[in-house]
Amino acid sequence: MELLYLDLIEKAVWAGIAALGFGILFNIPKKVILTVFILGFFAGIVKFVFLSIDFNVVTSTFLASLFVGITSIPFAHKVNKPIVVFSIPAIIPMIPGYYAYKTILGIRKFTFVKMDDKGHEQLLNSIFSNGFMVLFILFAITVGVSAPMLLLGKDMARKLKD
Amino acid sequence: MIDMSKEKNIRNSIDLLLDVCSLMMTSGANTKRIIDSVNRFAQVLNLKSHALISHKSIIMTLIDLETNESYTVVTQIPRHGVNYSIVSDVSRASWVAVNHQWSFEKLYNRIQEIKSQKRYPVWLELITVSLAGAGFARIFGGDYLNMLVAFIATFIGFSVSKTAHHYKANTYVRVYLASMAASLVASLGILYGIGQHPDIALATAILFLVPGVQLINSFNDLYNNHILNGIVRFVSGFIIVLAISLGMLTIMLIFKLNVLG
Incomplete structure (x- = not known):
């Protein structure tokens, strides 16, 4: 059990590092580098914890992005920077790269390898399940991270003005 | 001699506001944020701005609220x-600027200052992005050897991307070449069986090319009813994703990799 927690925390640390790498790539201000790491780390924790208690990948990703969307609002207030500066690098590690890769592999095999109908059926199955997974995870990320901003949009603007 | 470009008149103002627009558009702000910021700047200068912002060009009309003089420029x-x-x-x-009622000259100087800021050094970008690639490999369940392969593959892919950018290559060609370079290194990992899940390194080495900001801005624009801009961003992001997968497919066909099942 302890080993499982360690594994979870280590993965979350790497999620934080990935968030930070993308932050540097997007040239975020120096002041927010640590914040981006922390947000990426906790987003990872939220996602992996929900995954470990048998939540669906799409749901856990949505909850983790929602978490990032909500927690970046107070951070943004504190240092007077737009929310996107923290939130987008922090959610980048959740991009469904592996599912996208499997989708492409399936398409490649479907097009270039000769096989019988049963093989084709299996491949179609894998292309569609992985492809829709990619689509829904992307959707979960974007909705989750921008919902708090959209809902609080007007209030935020008024508060920043004061 | 007085610097003519710092004098406040409607011609110089529209140049400044167009500069702000194009600066924000190229830097990855969503359309709503650009329009809001430009409107605030116009308010400070006692002007009213109306802008049509698209992916490659901007049309803006400025109206001077005192004289009712107007000016339209496409850029x-x-x-x-x-x-x-x-x-x-x-x-x-x-x-x-709104809170302190900045003068035109102050605004102009601040924008020039922001424009001249330096990015992070290339070596730092290279190392952190490669570490991010290694991190992805860990997240998707790879072991440390897979992470090493992902690190090297990302490093080389990103260098290729930077070099192509330096030679002003077409964006999609740049992404294709970078994806090919990264997959090439990662497939060596598969060929020589480095680590337990060498295919994870292949899947994660190209993730640094994914147009995350583009796609998220696309959805943001769609939600804010800038539908046309949202669609443009989505399509351009989609072509980038296609270029990434095409680069990977090319390498897989060359090496006759058969990693699925």
Whole structure:
């Protein structure tokens, strides 16, 4: 059990590092580098914890992005920077790269390898399940991270003005 | 001699506001944020701005609220490259300018200052992005050897991307070449069986090319009813994803990799 927690925390640390790498790539201000790491780390924790208690990948990703969307609002207030500066690098590690890769592999095999109908059926199955997974995870990320901003949009603007 | 470009008149103002627009558009701000910021800047200068912002060009009309004089200019937007420091600083400047009623000259100087800021050094970008690639490999369940392969593959892919950018290659060609280079290194890992899940390194080595900002801005624009801009961003992001997968497919066909099942 302890080993499982360690594994979870280590993965979350790497999620934080990935968030930070993308932050540097997007040239975020120096002041927010640590914040981006922390947000990426906790987003990872939220996602992996929900995954470990048998939540669906799409749901856990949505909850983790929602978490990032909500927690970046107070951070943004504190240092007077737009929310996107923290939130987008922090959610980048959740991009469904592996599912996208499997989708492409399936398409490649479907097009270039000769096989019988049963093989084709299996491949179609894998292309569609992985492809829709990619689509829904992307959707979960974007909705989750921008919902708090959209809902609080007007209030935020008024508060920043004061 | 007085610098003519710092004098406040409607011609110089529209040049400044167009500069702000194109700066934010190339740096990866969503359309709503650009329009809000430009409106605030116009308010400070006692002008009213109306802008049509698209991916490659901007049309803007400025109306002087005192004299009712108006001016319309169409301008082209240069190449895009995400830079959140610029987005953050311009947004912030627009709020401060409203609160402190900045003069035209002060506004002009601040924008020039923001434009001349340096990015992070290339070596730092290279190392952190490669570490991010290694991190992805860990997240998707790879072991340390897979992470090493992902690190090297990302490093080489990113160098290729930077070099192509330096030679002003077409964006999609640049992504294709970078994806090919990264997959080439990662497939060596598969050929020689490095680590337990060498295919994870192949899947994660190209993730640094994924147009995350583009796709998220696309959804943001769609939600804010800038539908046309949202569609444009989505299509351009989609072509980038296609270029990534094409680069990977090319390498797989060359090496006759058969990693699925």
